[in-house]
Amino acid sequence: MSQVLVNGLFLGCLFAVVAVGLTLVYGVMEVPNFAHAGVIVLAAYATWAAGDAGAPFALAALAGIACGAVVSVLTEVLAYRWVVDKPAASPAVALGLLLILQNTALRGYGGAGRSLDTPYDTVLFRIGPVTLPGVKVALVLLAVLSLAALHLLLSRTSLGRAMRAVAQDREAAAMLGVPIRRQYTLAFLIAGLLGGVAAIAYAPTFQVSPYMADDVLLSAFVVVVLGGLGSVRGAVTGALVLGVAESLGSAYVSSAYQSAFGFLLLVLVLVRWPSGLRSTDARRVA
Amino acid sequence: MLTVEDLTVAFGPTTAVRGVTLHAAPGTVTGILGANGAGKSTTLLGIHGRVPRSSGRIVLDGQDVTGHDTRALVRAGLALCPENRRLFPGLTIEDNLLVGAHGQGRKVRRQRLRGIYDRFGWVHARRAEPAGRLSGGQQQTVAIARALMSDPRLVLLDEPSSGLSPVAVDEVGEALRDIARAGTAVLLVEQNVRLVRQLCSTAWVIAHGEITAHGTVAELFAAGAVSDAYLGKATVPPDSGS
Numbered sequence: 001m002s003q004v005l006v007n008g009l010f011l012g013c014l015f016a017v018v019a020v021g022l023t024l025v026y027g028v029m030e031v032p033n034f035a036h037a038g039v040i041v042l043a044a045y046a047t048w049a050a051g052d053a054g055a056p057f058a059l060a061a062l063a064g065i066a067c068g069a070v071v072s073v074l075t076e077v078l079a080y081r082w083v084v085d086k087p088a089a090s091p092a093v094a095l096g097l098l099l100i101l102q103n104t105a106l107r108g109y110g111g112a113g114r115s116l117d118t119p120y121d122t123v124l125f126r127i128g129p130v131t132l133p134g135v136k137v138a139l140v141l142l143a144v145l146s147l148a149a150l151h152l153l154l155s156r157t158s159l160g161r162a163m164r165a166v167a168q169d170r171e172a173a174a175m176l177g178v179p180i181r182r183q184y185t186l187a188f189l190i191a192g193l194l195g196g197v198a199a200i201a202y203a204p205t206f207q208v209s210p211y212m213a214d215d216v217l218l219s220a221f222v223v224v225v226l227g228g229l230g231s232v233r234g235a236v237t238g239a240l241v242l243g244v245a246e247s248l249g250s251a252y253v254s255s256a257y258q259s260a261f262g263f264l265l266l267v268l269v270l271v272r273w274p275s276g277l278r279s280t281d282a283r284r285v286a
Numbered sequence: 287m288l289t290v291e292d293l294t295v296a297f298g299p300t301t302a303v304r305g306v307t308l309h310a311a312p313g314t315v316t317g318i319l320g321a322n323g324a325g326k327s328t329t330l331l332g333i334h335g336r337v338p339r340s341s342g343r344i345v346l347d348g349q350d351v352t353g354h355d356t357r358a359l360v361r362a363g364l365a366l367c368p369e370n371r372r373l374f375p376g377l378t379i380e381d382n383l384l385v386g387a388h389g390q391g392r393k394v395r396r397q398r399l400r401g402i403y404d405r406f407g408w409v410h411a412r413r414a415e416p417a418g419r420l421s422g423g424q425q426q427t428v429a430i431a432r433a434l435m436s437d438p439r440l441v442l443l444d445e446p447s448s449g450l451s452p453v454a455v456d457e458v459g460e461a462l463r464d465i466a467r468a469g470t471a472v473l474l475v476e477q478n479v480r481l482v483r484q485l486c487s488t489a490w491v492i493a494h495g496e497i498t499a500h501g502t503v504a505e506l507f508a509a510g511a512v513s514d515a516y517l518g519k520a521t522v523p524p525d526s527g528s
Contacts, residue, residue: 158388158395165374165385172372175336177360177436178388286376 002130004251005244010136012243013143017198018216019223019235020147021191027167027230027284028187029084032221034094035075037213038101039192043068043199044208045105048116057119065196071101072192076184084184105210113207121204139201146197147236150190154232154286159186167230167284215259219246222262226269228276230284237277241265287312287471288333288364288440293342295325295332302328303495306342308473310440315462315472317482317489317503320515325495326475327369330442333473334366335359347439361389363439369448369475371429375418379409379428382417386435395435402431405464423454430461440471447478459484479512491515 018036025033047064051057075097083089123134154160165173166183174180198216206212223242227234242262249261269277288310295303303325310316318326331337333344335356344352351362365386373382383402387395403410406427412420417428426446433441443462447455459481466472466485476482482489483503491499491511499511506512 158384158392161377161381161385162388164377164381168374168376169372171336172368172374173385174356175334175366175368175372176386176388176432177357178385179357284376 002128004247006130006132007251008244008247009240010139010243011247012240013140014198014202014216014239015219015223015243016236016239017143017146017194017201018213018220019227019239020150020232021194021198022220023224023227023230023232023235024150024194025187025191026224027232028163029076029080029184030087031080031084031090032094033075033080033191034091034217035097035101036072036191036195036220037217038098038105039068039072039075039195040199040202040213040216041105041208041210042071042101043192043196044116044203044212045109047200047203048114048208049109051117057117061200064200065193068194068196068199069189069192072188072195073185075101076188080188081181081184102210109208109210111210113209113212116200116203116208118204135201135204139205142197142201146194150194150232153190163187164284164286219259219262222266225276226266228278231276231278232286234276234278287347288473289343289345290329290333291343291345293329293332293344294340295328295337296340297337301340301495302337303332306332306490306492306495306497308490308497308500310471310473312439312471313466313469314487315466315474315485317486318473318475318492319482319489319506319512320492322477324492324515326492327444328495329492330366330444330473330475334364334442336366357389360436360438363437364442365433365436365438365440366442367429367433367444367446369444371422371425373417373420373425373429373432376416378414379417379420380413382428383409383413383432383435386432387437398435398437402434406431406461421454423450423457426450426454426458427461430458430465434465434470438470440473441465443472443474443476445475445477447476447481455481477516479516482512483507 022033022036025031043064046067047060050060050063079093079097080090083093118135120134120138125132125137154164162178163183163186165178166180170180202216219242223235223238226242227238242265245265246258246261250258290306290308293303293306294301306329318329320326328337332339335354346362346364351359354362383399384395387398409428409431417425420428446458455478462472462485474486486503489503489506490497491506493515498515499506
């Protein structure tokens with residue numbers, strides 16, 4: 001049982017890092033950023049390529065995170081920015097961007113999966129009956145550190161305050177002289193950094209491939225809806241709940257239906273709380 | 287202080303404000319009066335660059351700021367306190383105030399915050415509370431304080447008494463009087479006639495998007511210009527080009 005819960009925690013941390021990037025962008029710009037999966041893919045390939053070229057893992061990881069940030073900002077500057085006032089267009093643009101990013105990876109590296117080796121691949125921690133693989137411990141540490149940094153940015157800095165203001169009332173923030181477009185770019189920059197973190201945390205347990213992030217993107221969207229659209233704290237709560245639910249379902253019912261448990265949970269939550277666990281405009285990006 | 291010349295705002299084929307010219311002087315509260323839909327709020331939004339202007343010239347303290355975007359206008363000293371307060375309900379009162387000074391250095395922000403807390407003591411006491419928990423009158427005070435955080439030379443105020451109790455209206459009126467006394471100009475759009483009579487020295491009457499009368503508030507009331515505007519009797523002068 002404790003091993004199942006710990007596995008759920010690992011899964012929840014991965015969902016949290018991806019979902020917070022999605023919900024942040026949704027909170028500030030109201031865009032369902034499907035292209036986030038493509039950002040994760042390119043960040044994972046950048047990490048793999050840097051490692052393959054001989055860079056130490058830490059440097060390769062930084063290259064991957066930087067790649068995620070740059071690609072994410074480019075999607076905002078070159079595409080999303082131009083449809084911000086056209087809510088019907090943004091999902092189509094997001095899907096188109098996802099295809100472009102995935103096909104960029106496909107053309108550059110082919111469809112075959114590549115393994116991302118890390119210095120902690122073979123490390124195993126044992127606490128009583130629970131086994132903790134090094135890659136999963138690293139995932140939890142990265143998730144906790146990056147989400148703590150995000151919390152500090154949003155709650156303690158002028159940039160974070162402006163971003164929360166824009167998420168709650170864009171027009172009122174503009175009236176006060178807050179540069180709105182800069183907040184969009186900043187949201188995508190943070191989402192891209194988190195996407196890069198997700199890539200280096202996630203890729204070692206699976207393989208780097210153009211479609212590696214599809215499943216996790218789907219789960220992350222479940223998390224975003226569970227937690228309440230635009231709510232960062234809701235996304236973290238939703239991610240942990242979903243991770244544990246999927247892990248329990250997979251262990252005690254059938255692993256073939258792992259994702260189905262997430263959707264079942266989503267239906268149950270939405271029946272009770274139709275707007276998600278923490279969704280009000282006042283909680284946007286908070 | 288503020289001179290607006292020939293301001294026209296159109297939304298597609300519909301002209302909401304046509305050829306509005308007005309002035310506001312430092313240390314005074316100047317009113318813009320008129321019925322619902324007359325174009326008062328659109329005039330304020332046009333001055334502040336929140337709606338596209340078809341024509342017009344905005345001069346603030348002798349500086350032509352016509353081409354400035356809202357951010358540059360705020361930096362030039364033009365603050366807008368919008369209708370319905372528009373506070374950020376999930377942010378604390380202090381965070382709401384600090385957003386009003388966005389782009390300023392930490393030292394300046396803290397200094398202005400101290401000024402606000404000196405002026406509105408209860409705001410300091412409740413600074414850590416979410417703004418969404420405040421009553422309407424308290425929210426209006428915070429909205430005015432937030433506008434003051436940009437250290438404006440002119441505050442554009444849109445219907446500050448809307449939805450407030452008479453006691454809260456009096457408190458807001460007192461705050462506005464203090465602001466004007468400190469030398470800041472206030473351009474006030476307001477439907478509450480009592481508040482207008484208490485605060486405004488001069489006013490501009492607007493009907494169907496055009497200025498129909500101007501003068502001291504006493505003159506306008508005596509001439510019936512205000513009641514005509516509110517009751518829909520005001521007509522645009524024949525030489526106005528409409």
